[in-house]
Amino acid sequence: MSILESRELGGAPSPRSFAIAHQRPRNSFVGCSRISDYEVLGKLGEGTFGEVHRARSKRTGALVALKKIIMHNEKDGFPITALREIKLLKLLSHKNILRLEDMAVEHPARSSDKRKRPIMYMVTPYMDHDLSGLLDNPSVHFTEPQIKCYMLQLLEGLKYLHENHILHRDMKAANLLINNKGILQIADFGLARHYDGEVPRPGRGGGEGRRDYTSLVVTRWYRPPELLMHLKRYTTAIDMWGVGCVFGEMLVGKPILAGESDGHQLEIIFDLCGTPTDENMPGWRSLPGAETLQPRPRQGNLSQRFREYGSGAVSLLRELLKLDWRSRINAIDALQHPYFRSAPFPAKPNELPSYEESHELDRRKFHDRRAALPPAPKGGTVGRGPHDGPNASFGCDGFNGRNGVNGGSRYPRNSRGPEERVPAWHRDRGLPPRPPPPADDYQDGYRDGRDRGGGGRPRGPGGGRPDIDTYIPSYDRDPPRRDDRRRRDDRDDRRHDWDRRRPDYDDRGRNSRTRSRSRSPIRDWERDRDRDRDRDRDRDAYRR
Numbered sequence: 056m057s058i059l060e061s062r063e064l065g066g067a068p069s070p071r072s073f074a075i076a077h078q079r080p081r082n083s084f085v086g087c088s089r090i091s092d093y094e095v096l097g098k099l100g101e102g103t104f105g106e107v108h109r110a111r112s113k114r115t116g117a118l119v120a121l122k123k124i125i126m127h128n129e130k131d132g133f134p135i136t137a138l139r140e141i142k143l144l145k146l147l148s149h150k151n152i153l154r155l156e157d158m159a160v161e162h163p164a165r166s167s168d169k170r171k172r173p174i175m176y177m178v179t180p181y182m183d184h185d186l187s188g189l190l191d192n193p194s195v196h197f198t199e200p201q202i203k204c205y206m207l208q209l210l211e212g213l214k215y216l217h218e219n220h221i222l223h224r225d226m227k228a229a230n231l232l233i234n235n236k237g238i239l240q241i242a243d244f245g246l247a248r249h250y251d252g253e254v255p256r257p258g259r260g261g262g263e264g265r266r267d268y269t270s271l272v273v274t275r276w277y278r279p280p281e282l283l284m285h286l287k288r289y290t291t292a293i294d295m296w297g298v299g300c301v302f303g304e305m306l307v308g309k310p311i312l313a314g315e316s317d318g319h320q321l322e323i324i325f326d327l328c329g330t331p332t333d334e335n336m337p338g339w340r341s342l343p344g345a346e347t348l349q350p351r352p353r354q355g356n357l358s359q360r361f362r363e364y365g366s367g368a369v370s371l372l373r374e375l376l377k378l379d380w381r382s383r384i385n386a387i388d389a390l391q392h393p394y395f396r397s398a399p400f401p402a403k404p405n406e407l408p409s410y411e412e413s414h415e416l417d418r419r420k421f422h423d424r425r426a427a428l429p430p431a432p433k434g435g436t437v438g439r440g441p442h443d444g445p446n447a448s449f450g451c452d453g454f455n456g457r458n459g460v461n462g463g464s465r466y467p468r469n470s471r472g473p474e475e476r477v478p479a480w481h482r483d484r485g486l487p488p489r490p491p492p493p494a495d496d497y498q499d500g501y502r503d504g505r506d507r508g509g510g511g512r513p514r515g516p517g518g519g520r521p522d523i524d525t526y527i528p529s530y531d532r533d534p535p536r537r538d539d540r541r542r543r544d545d546r547d548d549r550r551h552d553w554d555r556r557r558p559d560y561d562d563r564g565r566n567s568r569t570r571s572r573s574r575s576p577i578r579d580w581e582r583d584r585d586r587d588r589d590r591d592r593d594r595d596a597y598r599r
């Protein structure tokens with residue numbers, strides 16, 4: 056039965072029928088090679104599973120990326136998130152989705168190696184950049200036709216995913232890979248899952264969700280308001296919000312909603328998009344995480360902040376960043392948006408410039424370069440923008456680009472004076488960590504069904520409990536990694552994280568500080584931030 060037929064018979068195909076209907080041609084996936092079939096050339100980055108290396112296939116000569124799947128605890132066997140990613144990637148076949156070409160195995164050397172199990176690598180085509188790394192490069196300035204070209208490819212990839220009942224659930228610039236032929240591909244399916252609901256239809260926005268999933272998904276800066284308020288019956292619209300954040304990031308050259316805690320994240324979303332009302336976000340008051348919210352009324356300043364990028368860009372951004380997930384534009388409609396049909400027209404991929412490689416590990420290099428620039432003039436166009444003074448709020452301001460469409464310092468600044476240059480590693484805190492692997496999505500056959508994070512009746516923004524933030528950025532003084540990645544496949548880590556949280560939760564009744572926070576979760580974000588820092592230090596110590 057084809058995927059279309061199964062839909063016609065009433066509703067979404069099951070994961071199994073989807074898999075059967077959607078198999079890639081057999082010859083498109085080699086199977087399992089040996090690591091010795093590849094010549095390893097150098098490290099590109101560190102993901103949650105382990106390191107990513109550039110390599111060359113000895114058989115075909117093609118450049119590839121090898122993503123090493125580290126088993127942190129051998130007794131637990133193959134990490135479930137890696138299995139999920141492999142399973143989905145094997146099914147998918149689209150020019151804007153990263154293709155899993157092969158798996159490679161490295162057997163332990165017979166005598167010397169203490170390891171008992173082989174190491175597995177995912178083999179994907181080598182991509183020259185990730186979007187986040189590219190935007191970190193101070194010499195890269197996207198033009199409007201270029202941004203339109205990337206956006207069209209991103210929307211095509213997402214349309215394909217959503218039409219095939221897949222939620223990505225970690226849409227962010229770091230997960231969009233780009234090569235020097237101008238091709239953009241969506242990567243990192245570690246949080247993705249099969250989706251049991253209506254697929255988007257033209258003119259129908261995101262529609263209504265059919266069943267509950269964990270709300271502990273999506274890296275905080277790209278996380279939509281409905282997830283921050285713990286909607287569990289969410290839809291493909293959660294990925295569209297991420298597309299809006301990525302679009303804004305390409306325009307201004309840095310993340311546009313860099314919240315420091317879940318409460319603060321909602322606060323800056325309301326600054327940008329306005330406070331929720333029954334008109335712009337029907338039903339928001341009954342969301343579990345909204346019960347205690349008392350947001351200060353605001354109109355939102357999206358038009359003003361993005362005015363310089365033109366009315367077409369503002370209009371598309373407004374559609375993507377709609378508070379109401381039901382009417383948020385879907386990928387089908389976004390592809391038809393007038394923005395893409397007005398001058399300057401989208402570039403073709405092969406017309407785009409090529410750049411020096413920009414991956415996670417190149418980030419330090421770019422930041423060092425940027426730190427070597429002379430101080431920006433007041434209200435100037437290099438690094439800090441005119442809104443970047445000590446009183447600037449995080450994330451939403453300082454939007455002015457460098458010279459082209461985008462630019463500016465990409466990460467929240469500390470509160471030093473505008474003239475003071477601080478080392479790049481100190482200034483830059485990196486992205487918040489990605490969410491832990493979902494454990495309460497219980498219908499795909501191998502999850503444990505326990506609700507670790509947002510279970511029961513969540514009572515506040517950001518994690519199901521008013522005193523807990525879900526994604527805690529790293530504020531340590533060490534040079535940050537791309538996004539303070541957590542080892543999401545490591546069950547020990549998961550258990551420890553849960554254990555770490557529980558005392559906070561249990562202490563809630565005894566702790567006046569957390570009690571007062573639950574009364575006013577957003578206004579207290581500064582206090583959250585201080586506590587996050589303490590907690591983060593503890594966590595780092597714990598990790599060691």
Ligand SMILES: Nc1ncnc2c1ncn2[C@@H]1O[C@H](COP(=O)(O)OP(=O)(O)OP(=O)(O)O)[C@@H](O)[C@H]1O
Pocket residue numbers: 099100101102103104105107119120122153179180181182183184185188229230232242243245413414415416489537538540541
């Ligand atoms: N095919 C590829 N070509 C080039 N670089 C790649 C490729 N795949 C991954 N990378 C680089 O390695 C980094 C980490 O990869 P990836 O995001 O897939 O790992 P992850 O374990 O899922 O990480 P995270 O937990 O941060 O999402 C990426 O940011 C990117 O810079």
